[in-house]
Amino acid sequence: MNPSGIIPADVSLNAAIAICAIAFVSGTARGFSGFGSALIFMPLASSLAAPRLVAALLLIIDFVAAAPLVPNAWKQADRRATAVMVLGALIGVPIGTYFLSRLEPVTTRWIISGFVFALLLLLLSGWRYRGKDHAALSIGIGSLSGFCSGLAQTGGPPIVAYWLGRPISSVIARANILLFFGASDFFSAVSYALTGLITADAIRFSCLVGPVYGIGVWFGAQLFGRASETLFRAICYALIAAAVIIGLPVLDGVLR
Numbered sequence: 001m002n003p004s005g006i007i008p009a010d011v012s013l014n015a016a017i018a019i020c021a022i023a024f025v026s027g028t029a030r031g032f033s034g035f036g037s038a039l040i041f042m043p044l045a046s047s048l049a050a051p052r053l054v055a056a057l058l059l060i061i062d063f064v065a066a067a068p069l070v071p072n073a074w075k076q077a078d079r080r081a082t083a084v085m086v087l088g089a090l091i092g093v094p095i096g097t098y099f100l101s102r103l104e105p106v107t108t109r110w111i112i113s114g115f116v117f118a119l120l121l122l123l124l125s126g127w128r129y130r131g132k133d134h135a136a137l138s139i140g141i142g143s144l145s146g147f148c149s150g151l152a153q154t155g156g157p158p159i160v161a162y163w164l165g166r167p168i169s170s171v172i173a174r175a176n177i178l179l180f181f182g183a184s185d186f187f188s189a190v191s192y193a194l195t196g197l198i199t200a201d202a203i204r205f206s207c208l209v210g211p212v213y214g215i216g217v218w219f220g221a222q223l224f225g226r227a228s229e230t231l232f233r234a235i236c237y238a239l240i241a242a243a244v245i246i247g248l249p250v251l252d253g254v255l256r
Helices: 013-033 037-045 051-076 079-102 105-125 135-152 156-163 170-194 200-223 229-246 249-255
Strands: none
Touching: 013 037, 013 051, 013 200, 037 051, 037 105, 037 156, 037 229, 051 079, 051 105, 051 135, 051 170, 051 200, 079 105, 079 135, 079 170, 105 135, 105 156, 105 229, 105 249, 135 156, 135 170, 156 170
């Protein structure tokens, strides 16, 4: 552990400062548009520190930030429909966590970049599922989201694309999404703890990065309604695309 006592020994001071900056940008995106934090944070931060540490760090800081939203979401959500999708997450999260804990860091980074790029294309396409509800489909989407969350905390786009395409009010859709990720984050926390991914280093580091992320979420929320959402979402997409490119392992010797 370095002299600060809060930054992991294998993370330089400059890298820690950069991760805090990335956390602020990704938190701002989350606070304003409701998505994009993991898609920005994971590729970039994983190029500066071990993906296992970065995924655990994001899980901790996002779990704390989102926890206060769960009680109200519980009241507004379609709990029965959400429970079916949560069942899928219960299957997908441990599988994603297994791969995160076993794969080499460089391999994990390539997979993260590939997943984030594919999810970015999904967001850019504007596709929404508008078919009928099927339990098997809900479980499948929940499993896919859970797998992405277990591997890299990037499970948002499949769930968002599904719920926003349903013939339900935006209030219920948002509540379903929040409630699902409350459960998914809990599964991830248990799974990460059992596989040793939540370490003392990750917890201590979250005490530094978490407040910066929280300030970013607050700042993004303040911008909501004051700036063009279309423009800001376009900026988020551009940041995600840049994060994918900069985070590619092949560019390590060029950009760092």
